[in-house]
Amino acid sequence: MNFQTSHENELLLSTVRAFMEENFFPHEEMVDSTGEVPEELGREIEAKSREIGLYACNLPEEVGGGGLSLSAQHLIEREYGKTTHALHSWAARPTEILLACEGDQRERYLLPCVTGEKRELFALTEPEAGSDAMGMRSTGRRDGDDWILNGSKHFISGPCMPDFAIVFAATGEDDTPRGPRKRVTAFLVDVGLPGFDCREGTKSVSYRGYKTFQLSFEDVRLGPEQILGEEGRGFEVANQWLGMGRIWVGASCCGKAERILDMASEWAATRRQFGQPIGRFQATGFRLADGAMTLRAADLMVADAVARHERGTMSDADAAMVKVFCSEMLGRIADDAVQIHGGMGLMEELPIQRLWRDSRLERIWDGTSEIQRHIITRSILRLYGA
Numbered sequence: 471m472n473f474q475t476s477h478e479n480e481l482l483l484s485t486v487r488a489f490m491e492e493n494f495f496p497h498e499e500m501v502d503s504t505g506e507v508p509e510e511l512g513r514e515i516e517a518k519s520r521e522i523g524l525y526a527c528n529l530p531e532e533v534g535g536g537g538l539s540l541s542a543q544h545l546i547e548r549e550y551g552k553t554t555h556a557l558h559s560w561a562a563r564p565t566e567i568l569l570a571c572e573g574d575q576r577e578r579y580l581l582p583c584v585t586g587e588k589r590e591l592f593a594l595t596e597p598e599a600g601s602d603a604m605g606m607r608s609t610g611r612r613d614g615d616d617w618i619l620n621g622s623k624h625f626i627s628g629p630c631m632p633d634f635a636i637v638f639a640a641t642g643e644d645d646t647p648r649g650p651r652k653r654v655t656a657f658l659v660d661v662g663l664p665g666f667d668c669r670e671g672t673k674s675v676s677y678r679g680y681k682t683f684q685l686s687f688e689d690v691r692l693g694p695e696q697i698l699g700e701e702g703r704g705f706e707v708a709n710q711w712l713g714m715g716r717i718w719v720g721a722s723c724c725g726k727a728e729r730i731l732d733m734a735s736e737w738a739a740t741r742r743q744f745g746q747p748i749g750r751f752q753a754t755g756f757r758l759a760d761g762a763m764t765l766r767a768a769d770l771m772v773a774d775a776v777a778r779h780e781r782g783t784m785s786d787a788d789a790a791m792v793k794v795f796c797s798e799m800l801g802r803i804a805d806d807a808v809q810i811h812g813g814m815g816l817m818e819e820l821p822i823q824r825l826w827r828d829s830r831l832e833r834i835w836d837g838t839s840e841i842q843r844h845i846i847t848r849s850i851l852r853l854y855g856a
């Protein structure tokens with residue numbers, strides 16, 4: 471889709487495309503088949519990304535980041551969506567929640583992530599608490615001025631072993647009119663601290679080579695300066711800084727869908743059966759038409775959400791709509807593309823099966839489709855007092 475965009479954004483887009491042509495696309499097959507990004511390659515991507523100003527481009531200039539506008543970030547996220555997280559996550563965009571760092575935390579965590587000296591993980595999900603984040607069992611117990619962290623996290627993802635994790639844990643309970651509610655606190659936890667074990671976890675078939683980590687905490691002692699934001703306000707900190715996360719998932723789904731649709735269209739135009747291109751059979755051609763329509767709608771939803779966020783009017787339901795619509799749009803296009811390719815769609819020789827596998831994750835992480843629908847439903851019923 472051609473967004474009406476500024477000259478600056480056009481230049482940015484051509485830089486990003488050239489960067490991807492050189493550093494991501496040539497390595498996709500190797501990374502998928504070996505399930506690894508060689509450390510040397512990852513570090514090379516990291517260094518080049520810094521050189522051309524893409525590293526930490528999402529963070530403001532005051533902290534040394536690229537200070538890109540949301541519309542510029544939209545273009546990047548959409549473009550990066552065409553390749554695998556295993557590769558583009560090396561060209562890092564550190565999590566914006568680090569902007570909540572205060573005092574010494576800025577030198578210890580935020581600034582080293584901007585320069586690439588440190589890498590972080592965002593650790594919310596637990597084996598027994600996925601969609602139901604409030605069901606978390608990780609706890610922080612007060613001990614004098616310190617906190618003692620216990621519990622575990624899984625599926626915590628990143629390109630490589632991190633230097634620290636932003637860990638969410640329950641630090642007490644509040645009485646509310648709807649019953650007791652956990653107080654959740656975000657802690658900055660350094661890898662290497664006594665009692666903190668961080669190791670590679672199970673491997674996902676989506677984005678092979680993008681690692682998941684398993685974290686466990688056994689009486690990990692943390693000083694009060696390790697709290698990010700305020701005690702008991704972990705979700706508020708996350709919500710304040712991570713509002714665009716689901717929109718960027720949507721943008722990335724659009725990029726991937728475009729790539730897949732291009733491949734399916736070319737195949738439908740060139741593969742012949744019964745003496746004609748298979749795209750001329752309505753059953754095949756209409757899949758392309760439906761894909762093109764839903765992709766356009768998805769792109770417009772992302773652009774609309776970006777505009778809403780810039781105006782300060784984007785709601786949780788807006789973000790949920792983008793996440794669920796774009797990821798499901800991608801799922802249908804990826805599945806149709808396999809169908810259009812017939813048996814070849816499942817063969818390792820072609821990238822279709824990989825893109826189909828990669829697409830599947832988008833309906834699950836950052837809140838499943840079902841959870842997004844709950845958010846949307848709640849926003850509708852609330853208007854009627856239900």
Ligand SMILES: Cc1cc2nc3c(=O)[nH]c(=O)nc-3n(C[C@H](O)[C@H](O)[C@H](O)COP(=O)(O)OP(=O)(O)OC[C@H]3O[C@@H](n4cnc5c(N)ncnc54)[C@H](O)[C@@H]3O)c2cc1C
Pocket residue numbers: 592593594595599600601602624625626627628674682831834835836837838839840841844
């Ligand atoms: C590759 C990968 C990387 C990830 N990276 C991170 C990361 O960096 N940090 C992090 O914190 N997490 C991460 N996650 C975790 C991810 O966000 C969770 O997997 C996701 O939120 C779903 O949780 P779950 O897997 O426990 O599924 P569950 O919560 O067990 O859900 C299973 C099914 O039940 C459905 N379900 C659950 N509750 C309801 C309900 N109330 N109504 C209807 N249906 C419901 C779900 O929609 C889903 O279909 C990652 C996951 C993967 C696979």
